[in-house]
Amino acid sequence: MSEIDKEYIEKRVEDWIQRVDRVFSLVRDSLSGNPEIELVQNKTVSMHEELMQKYEVSPVNLPVLEIRRKSVLLASFKPMGLWVIGANGRIDILTKEGSYILVDLEGKEKPSNWQVYTPKNRKNSIAFDKEFLWELV
Amino acid sequence: MSIFDELEAQYNDIDNEYSSIEFDAISKGWNKKEGKYKRKRELNDQAYFLFMFSRLEDRIRHESASLITKKQSSISSWKQRASWDILPGGARDEMPFKRRLALLVKKGGRDYNLVVDYYKERNSIAHGGSFISTISMPNVISEMKRLHRVVKA
Numbered sequence: 001m002s003e004i005d006k007e008y009i010e011k012r013v014e015d016w017i018q019r020v021d022r023v024f025s026l027v028r029d030s031l032s033g034n035p036e037i038e039l040v041q042n043k044t045v046s047m048h049e050e051l052m053q054k055y056e057v058s059p060v061n062l063p064v065l066e067i068r069r070k071s072v073l074l075a076s077f078k079p080m081g082l083w084v085i086g087a088n089g090r091i092d093i094l095t096k097e098g099s100y101i102l103v104d105l106e107g108k109e110k111p112s113n114w115q116v117y118t119p120k121n122r123k124n125s126i127a128f129d130k131e132f133l134w135e136l137v
Numbered sequence: 138m139s140i141f142d143e144l145e146a147q148y149n150d151i152d153n154e155y156s157s158i159e160f161d162a163i164s165k166g167w168n169k170k171e172g173k174y175k176r177k178r179e180l181n182d183q184a185y186f187l188f189m190f191s192r193l194e195d196r197i198r199h200e201s202a203s204l205i206t207k208k209q210s211s212i213s214s215w216k217q218r219a220s221w222d223i224l225p226g227g228a229r230d231e232m233p234f235k236r237r238l239a240l241l242v243k244k245g246g247r248d249y250n251l252v253v254d255y256y257k258e259r260n261s262i263a264h265g266g267s268f269i270s271t272i273s274m275p276n277v278i279s280e281m282k283r284l285h286r287v288v289k290a
Contacts, residue, residue, distance in 0.1 A: 050269050066163075073164035081271025085254050086280060090273050094160040098153030099178075103273045117275040119153045122145070125275070 006055040013052065013060060016082040016089055019104060019112055023091060023128075024065045024077065030130040031067065037137060040066040049083055067137060074137055077102075093136070095119070100136075102128055140192055141282045148185040148274060152178060182272055183262050189281050190259045193252070194234065197288050201237035202228040204290035241288045248287055251280060 024041070031037045041063050048059035065077040080090040087103035098119030106113040115125035116132060126132060155178045162170035206226045212218040225232050234256060242248040254270075255277075261269050 049271070073160070076160065076163050083270045084273050084276075085258070085270050086251070086276035087273050090271050092156075094156050094163065096157060096160055099156035101273055101275055103276060117273075119149075119156070122149050122275040123279070 004051075004055075006057060009051050009055045009057045012082060013047070013057060016047075016079075017060065017062065019089060020062055020079050020091065022112070023102070023114065024063065026128075026130075027065060027067070027077070027133060030133040031137060034137070036069050038068045038071070040068060045078055047079065047082070049081060051083055069137065075100075095136075139282070141189060141278065141285065144185060144189055145278050148181070148278070151181050152274070155181065179267070182274055183267065185274065186255075186268075186272060186277060187259060187262055189278065190255055193255070193281055193285055193288075194259075195228075196285055197234070197237055197241060197252070198228040200288050200290045201232075201240045202226060202230070204240055207290060238288075241290070248284060252284060252288075255281075 028039055031039065043064040043066070044061035045064055046059050047062050051057075052059070062079040064079075066073055067075045067077075074095065076094045078092045078094065080092050082089050084090045084103065087105055088108050089104040091102040093100035093102055093116075100119065101117040101122070102114055103117075103125070104112045104114050114128035116128045117125050155174050159171055159174035159178070162168075162174060202225075205221060205224045208221040209218065209226060212221065215222075235253060238249060238252055242252070258268055258270065258272070261267065
C-alpha cells in the first residue's frame, strides 16, 4: 500500500474523477441510440472529504449527469463519495422510485467493478452495465 | 425476522421515500428542497448505522464476556488460566472495546479492521460529528449481519 500523503490523496481524487467520467461515458454510449433520450451535464457537486481536508487537498467539483426523456427527468447520477467503507466510491442514481446505489467494489489497484443496489432490492447487487441502463430508462 | 432485517426494511422504506422527494425537487429545480432531503438522507444513514452498530457492539460485549468466563471456569492449570483470570467476566465490566473484539476475531484481520472502522464512525457520530467516510448502507447492513454471526465465543 502506498504511503498516505498529500500526493497520494491527490492521485486518488484524480483517479475518482476519471472513474466517474468512465461511468458517465458508459451511460452516454449505452443510451446514444435512443433518440428520445437526452443527457444533460450542467450541474456539479462539491467534493471535500475528510482525508482531503486532513492533507490540505483543495475541494473539487464533480459533474452530475441527468437522463431526460422529452425534457422530463428520469434519473440523476450524483457522485456521493470516494472513501466508502466496504467500497471504492459511491454514486447515487436518484429516480422517482427511490435511489439506486452504485458502488465500485474494486477500482483501487484492479479495474472497476461497479455494482448497483436497486430501490426494490438492496440485499443483492447487480452489475452496472448496458442492460441495466436500458432497464432504467 | 432478525432485528437487522427489521431495521433494514424500515431504513430502505425511509431512504427510498426521501430519495423520491429529492428527485422530485431536482426535476422542479427546487434547490433548497433538494438540499434539505439530501441532508435528511444523511441523517437517516447515521441514525440507522448507530442503531445497528449498537446491536453489534452489544453482541461483542456479551460474547467476549462469555468467552472469558468459559476460560476461567474450564482451565484447571492456574498458569494457563492466569491471563484469563485478570480479565473481567461481565459484559458491562470495564474493558476496552477493541480488546474485547480481539478475543473474538483475529486482530489486524479483515473482520477486525472492518469493525474498528465502524467503531470510529460510531464514535464520530456519537460525539457530535458525522461520518468520517461515506457509507453505503446496503454494504454496511450485509456486513453487520455477517459480523453478528461471526463474533461468537
